[in-house]
Amino acid sequence: MSNVFVWVDHFRGKALPASWEAISAAQTLGGAITALVFGSGVGNLATLALHYGAHKVIVCEDASLADYRFEPYAALLVRLVKEHAPRAVLSGATTRGRELLAAAAAETDSALLADVTELSVEGEAIKAVHPAYAGKVLSDLTATTPTVFITLRSRAFPLPTLDASRSGEIINVAPVLPAEQIGAQIEAFEEQRGSVNLTDAAIIVTGGRAVGSAEGFAPVRELAEVLGGAVGATRAAVDAGYIPYAHQVGQTGKVVSPNLYIAAGVSGSIQHQAGMRTSKIIVAINKDPEAPIFKIAHYGIVGDLFKVLPALSAAARAKLGK
Amino acid sequence: MAHIVVFTRNTPDTAAKVEVGANGAVTWGTAQLVLNPWDEYSVTEAVLQRDAHKGKATVISIGGETHNDALKQALAIGMDEAIRIHSDAEHDPLTFAALAAAAIRKLGDVSLIIFGKEFVDSSSDAHIYMTARKLGWNAIGAVSKILALDFAAQSIRVERMIEEGKQVISARLPCVISVLKDINEPKSPSFIGIRKASKATIPVWTAAELGVSLGAPAVQISAYRNLPVRSGSCQIIEGGSDQEKAEKLIDILLKEKAL
Numbered sequence: 001m002s003n004v005f006v007w008v009d010h011f012r013g014k015a016l017p018a019s020w021e022a023i024s025a026a027q028t029l030g031g032a033i034t035a036l037v038f039g040s041g042v043g044n045l046a047t048l049a050l051h052y053g054a055h056k057v058i059v060c061e062d063a064s065l066a067d068y069r070f071e072p073y074a075a076l077l078v079r080l081v082k083e084h085a086p087r088a089v090l091s092g093a094t095t096r097g098r099e100l101l102a103a104a105a106a107e108t109d110s111a112l113l114a115d116v117t118e119l120s121v122e123g124e125a126i127k128a129v130h131p132a133y134a135g136k137v138l139s140d141l142t143a144t145t146p147t148v149f150i151t152l153r154s155r156a157f158p159l160p161t162l163d164a165s166r167s168g169e170i171i172n173v174a175p176v177l178p179a180e181q182i183g184a185q186i187e188a189f190e191e192q193r194g195s196v197n198l199t200d201a202a203i204i205v206t207g208g209r210a211v212g213s214a215e216g217f218a219p220v221r222e223l224a225e226v227l228g229g230a231v232g233a234t235r236a237a238v239d240a241g242y243i244p245y246a247h248q249v250g251q252t253g254k255v256v257s258p259n260l261y262i263a264a265g266v267s268g269s270i271q272h273q274a275g276m277r278t279s280k281i282i283v284a285i286n287k288d289p290e291a292p293i294f295k296i297a298h299y300g301i302v303g304d305l306f307k308v309l310p311a312l313s314a315a316a317r318a319k320l321g322k
Numbered sequence: 323m324a325h326i327v328v329f330t331r332n333t334p335d336t337a338a339k340v341e342v343g344a345n346g347a348v349t350w351g352t353a354q355l356v357l358n359p360w361d362e363y364s365v366t367e368a369v370l371q372r373d374a375h376k377g378k379a380t381v382i383s384i385g386g387e388t389h390n391d392a393l394k395q396a397l398a399i400g401m402d403e404a405i406r407i408h409s410d411a412e413h414d415p416l417t418f419a420a421l422a423a424a425a426i427r428k429l430g431d432v433s434l435i436i437f438g439k440e441f442v443d444s445s446s447d448a449h450i451y452m453t454a455r456k457l458g459w460n461a462i463g464a465v466s467k468i469l470a471l472d473f474a475a476q477s478i479r480v481e482r483m484i485e486e487g488k489q490v491i492s493a494r495l496p497c498v499i500s501v502l503k504d505i506n507e508p509k510s511p512s513f514i515g516i517r518k519a520s521k522a523t524i525p526v527w528t529a530a531e532l533g534v535s536l537g538a539p540a541v542q543i544s545a546y547r548n549l550p551v552r553s554g555s556c557q558i559i560e561g562g563s564d565q566e567k568a569e570k571l572i573d574i575l576l577k578e579k580a581l
Contacts, residue, residue, distance in 0.1 A: 011486045067489075070454070070461045095484050099451045099463050106419050106452035111540035114415075114448045132445045132546070136340035137348055140545045183460045184493040187479075192487040199485070203581070227581060245504045246483065251336050251442065252359060252503055260580040271336045277549070281580045283571065284556065297556045299574060301567050311568035319572050320581065 003084060004029050007036045007077065007091040007100065008049055012067070015045055017200050018092020020052045021157040025150070026090050027053065028119055028157075029126070034058055036080065038073055040066035050168045053160045057168065062175040067186050068096045074103040075176040081108055081147055088126060093151035094199075101149040111143030117156040117278075126150070134251040135274040154199040155257045192246065203229030203260045206249055206276075209236035210265025210287070210305060217243055219309035220264055226313045226322060232256065234272050250275035262312075264305040268293025285309070323431045324377025324473040326368045328401065329422060329453075330361040331383050331412070332392040333443045342546045355388060357395045360438025362508035363501050367468065368436050369400035369509060375473055378402050380429065384421050385412040390524055397519035398511030407527045413444045414539035419452035424532035426457060433473055437500040439464070447500060454498035462491055466504040 004026045008019040026033045034056045035049035046057040058080060064072055073096075081089060081104060089104065091097035093115040105112040113119075116128035126148045132139040198204060205227065207220040217231070224231045232254075233247040249256055251271040261279035266272060268284070268291055276282070277296055284297035285308050294300050301308050316322070334340055338353030357365070365381065372379040381396040383389035384407045393404035407425055411417040426432050435454075440447040447463070454461035462482055469490065470479040476495040481488055483502060511519070529536050559574075561567035575581050 011484070016485065070451075074455060095464050098447060099461060102415070102448040102451035103455040103461070105448070106416065106455040109416065109540070112415065112448050112452075113541065114446050127544075130445070132443065133334065133340040133348060134336070134442050134445055136549070137342050138547045138549060139543050140547065142542045142544050143540065145540050183497075184462065184491055186489055186491050188490040189486075190488045197485045245502070260575065269337075270339060281575070281578060283575075289558075294556045294558075296552060298554070299571060300556045300558045301564075301571060302558060303564055303567065307564045308568060311564040312572065315565070315568040315572040316581070319569075319576060 002031055003086045004031050004033050005036055005080070005084070005086040005089040006033055006054065007089065007097065008045055009092055009094045009097045010039060010042065010045055013039065013042055013045060015048065016092055016094050017159060018094055018097070018152065018154045020159055021155070022090040022092055022152055023049070023053045024160045025119055025152050025157040026088070027160070029088055029121055031087060032056065034084070034086070036077070038065045038076060046170050050166050051162050051164050053166065055168050057170045058173055059170055060173050060175055064175055064177070064179040064182060069182060069184050069186070070099060070103065071184065072175060072177040072182050073100050074107070077104045078107045079176045080173070086147055088148045088150055090150045090152060093153050097151050101151050105149040108147060109145070110147045110149055111145040112149040112151070113141050113143055114151050115153050116141070116150060117153050119150065134271070135255060135277065153255070153257065198230050198232060198247070198249065198254045198256050201230035201256070201258050203227045204232045204249070204256055204258045205229055205262045205264065206232030206234065206266055207237055207243070207264055208234040208266030209240065211237060211242060214242045219306060219313070223262065223309050223313045223316070226316045226320070229258070229260070234266050263293050263297070264309055266293050267291050268296065323433070324372070324375040325429065325432045326372055326377060326379045326434045326436060327426065327429070327432050328361065328364045328368045328379070328381045328396065328436050329384065330365065330381055330392050330396055330438070331358050331385055331441060331443070332356065332389045333358045333441065336442065342548045346545060348546050355391060357392045358438055358441055360440055360442065360503070362438075363503050363505050364436040364438040365396045365399050365401060366506045366509045367501055370506060371434075371468065371471055372402070375471065377473065380405065382407065382422070382425060384409045384418050393524055394519040394522065395511065397522055398515035399509050400512070400515055404522060404524045405527060406524050407532070409529065411536070411539045413543065414541060415446060415448040415452050416540050417536055418449040419456045420534050420536065421529060421532060422449070422453040423456035424534045425527065428532060433476065433495040434471070434478065435498045437498065439500055439502055450498060450500050457496070457498070459496050459498050460493050461498040462493060463500045465499045465501045468505070
């Protein structure tokens with residue numbers, strides 16, 4: 001491997017952890033790692049990329065790149081790929097990363113290994129594993145184009161160690177698309193309040209149909225807060241209007257892979273399992289000992305979630321000293 | 323013109339138990355193939371916008387004959403016309419994008435393409451953004467609401483959900499968008515729609531007719547595999563009270579370094 005690009009996905013200067021995980025993944029390919037940082041006021045990210053293990057950083061700072069937009073970002077990435085001919089271009093399979101790498105792969109007629117959980121090199125080929133059919137089976141993929149684009153599922157690769165003594169070259173480049181040629185404008189932004197991004201969360205506490213109401217999510221939220229985790233929900237709970245869709249885990253929601261997944265009042269439908277079965281430790285809390293969720297759980301408590309969840313919050317508070 | 327296109331396909335139902343059989347092929351038993359679940363929203367949105375703007379809504383599938391069922395379902399929900407583009411490389415997004423872009427150019431008057439979030443069989447959304455780039459169009463993914471759409475002024479204004487929150491984006495048409503399930507309440511096929519769909523003949527376009535020469539897919543799917551079987555069974559935490567069970571579980575999770 002001669003040269004591998006890692007595109008650093010960030011929002012207003014705050015990088016998504018998947019961007020640094022991509023540096024770990026790039027290390028498995030071998031070769032020099034060049035991080036790409038596009039934005040405005042993102043000098044700190046270039047330094048951080050070096051600390052996380054990039055050998056070199058290409059920075060493009062411009063007001064027109066302040067927020068990610070499809071056209072200017074794609075034009076810039078394509079230009080850099082054509083100039084440097086990297087063996088691979090990696091990013092997290094984030095909302096922006098999936099769009100951008102697909103666009104650049106299309107324009108350069110390159111292979112895209114999308115949303116992969118494993119990566120390896122075999123001679124001239126790059127091989128990857130992608131969960132297909134909504135995570136119900138795995139597909140083994142092989143790509144041999146001169147440049148291969150790769151998006152990585154969040155949390156599938158480890159966060160590299162941060163070493164502030166690392167340094168490297170930082171190269172500044174100019175944007176490609178003039179501002180007036182960009183066909184999209186971002187008019188407003190409303191931050192999602194009070195919850196961790198589900199795909200990045202190390203701990204998720206999910207409520208199912210059995211929470212029964214919007215208020216019923218209170219003990220779910222409480223435990224998530226005590227554990228420093230995010231709140232998930234099943235499709236049944238979302239469809240019943242107990243909680244917004246942004247919290248939905250499963251085939252038609254988010255696919256997550258936390259260290260700890262606590263499913264409370266979740267029966268464990270095949271669609272829900274598709275979104276969470278790769279979690280490292282699964283805990284099921286359900287009144288019904290025959291619920292399918294117990295078949296994939298590592299630990300279970302048979303009981304009423306409205307009693308068990310507060311007891312867990314209390315026990316966690318006591319033992320974690322919170 | 324207010325011409326909207328949706329691309330869809332037939333996929334196993336979300337409740338289907340999908341496995342890899344002894345011959346290495348993916349199977350879903352007797353489960354039915356249905357309109358790709360995410361496309362219930364894109365088809366519905368196209369029909370709603372078509373009605374609001376007195377335009378035309380066309381649904382297209384790229385692949386084999388099996389996708390005619392998805393096209394008929396989309397017609398039954400209210401799409402005006404259906405086209406199938408024959409392709410043997412159904413799961414290759416670059417092939418999809420080349421054919422899709424050529425079809426849009428052939429139609430000539432399309433201003434908006436609406437995709438569902440992803441195709442559940444390939445579990446990928448790459449074809450969406452590849453199609454946009456092949457056309458040289460803008461793309462906005464993860465749209466949760468169309469706030470304004472003006473075909474005369476060739477502009478669209480949408481809400482987009484990103485990891486950090488919600489953006490409002492305005493863009494010029496033509497444009498590609500992908501929509502989330504938040505966007506609408508999916509329409510069911512109407513009685514009249516079903517009758518119309520059953521009588522419809524679906525034209526088939528070929529790569530050659532579209533002037534697209536296809537090479538081998540850039541990504542080879544060398545094999546499908548079943549998920550590794552989880553070893554061990556679930557340890558049920560026993561105890562005299564919920565408190566006792568809760569304390570035992572937290573101790574275990576601390577020992578496992580999960581907290």
